Amino acid sequence: DVKVTQSSRYLVKRTGEKVFLECVQDMDHENMFWYRQDPGLGLRLIYFSYDVKMKEKGDIPEGYSVSREKKERFSLILESASTNQTSMYLCASSSLGGRGLFFGSGTQLSVL
Amino acid sequence: QKEVEQNSGPLSVPEGAIASLNCTYSDRGSQSFFWYRQYSGKSPELIMSIYSNGDKEDGRFTAQLNKASQYVSLLIRDSQPSDSATYLCAVSGLEAGYSTLTFGKGTMLLVSP
Numbered sequence: 001d002v003k004v005t006q007s008s009r010y011l012v013k014r015t016g017e018k019v020f021l022e023c024v025q026d027m028d029h030e031n032m033f034w035y036r037q038d039p040g041l042g043l044r045l046i047y048f049s050y051d052v053k054m055k056e057k058g059d060i061p062e063g064y065s066v067s068r069e070k071k072e073r074f075s076l077i078l079e080s081a082s083t084n085q086t087s088m089y090l091c092a093s094s095s096l097g098g099r100g101l102f103f104g105s106g107t108q109l110s111v112l
Numbered sequence: 113q114k115e116v117e118q119n120s121g122p123l124s125v126p127e128g129a130i131a132s133l134n135c136t137y138s139d140r141g142s143q144s145f146f147w148y149r150q151y152s153g154k155s156p157e158l159i160m161s162i163y164s165n166g167d168k169e170d171g172r173f174t175a176q177l178n179k180a181s182q183y184v185s186l187l188i189r190d191s192q193p194s195d196s197a198t199y200l201c202a203v204s205g206l207e208a209g210y211s212t213l214t215f216g217k218g219t220m221l222l223v224s225p
Contacts, residue, residue, distance in 0.1 A: 040217070041217070042200075042215055043156075043200070043215040045212060045213075058212070090155055090156075099144070099161065100144075100146050100158045100161050101146075101156075101158070101202075102158065103155040103156050103157070105154070105155050106154075106155045
């Protein structure tokens with residue numbers, strides 16, 4: 001089975017802090033994605049990567065950056081956390097050609 | 113902007129009935145279509161994929177695709193209370209050799225015993 005592991009299930013941070021969310025997949029997938037999910041707004045794509053050291057902006061990249069130094073690991077960085085970044089963050093991966101995404105269990109981030 | 117539309121629900125059906133979930137999409141170039149199930153507080157789980165017009169069956173689930181009408185549906189036969197969840201429709205195009213998914217906001221399904 002595909003396993004996508006997110007480092008934290010719940011996270012509480014202060015406004016202005018730099019926040020790192022880590023994601024690791026064990027299926028040698030080329031593509032990795034970061035989404036956020038908010039009630040009433042659904043899933044929104046923040047960033048994705050289709051290769052090591054490559055990154056592409058999604059629909060809502062403002063306030064975020066990413067890093068992909070190794071194929072299996074994709075990190076989401078909140079440069080200066082703000083309260084409007086309180087959300088459920090979901091990491092996902094897919095193989096080349098993208099026959100469906102496989103999601104991690106999610107990180108519920110609260111910024112106070 | 114690619115759009116995927118779903119009725120937010122809730123769709124309420126009695127146990128044993130057929131639940132019908134619908135989705136429309138805006139991008140005529142879309143090539144792959146997926147249904148995800150998401151239980152409350154959990155992450156989405158892929159349950160069906162469909163790539164060509166017609167029906168695709170997997171157990172109690174049937175996905176239906178009509179590209180001319182830009183419409184995809186999911187039928188759940190013999191609905192069970194454990195099917196109560198939010199169902200997300202997702203649509204993919206192929207851009208520059210890789211694909212991204214656009215998700216609908218989901219339809220909540222409630223199956224009553």
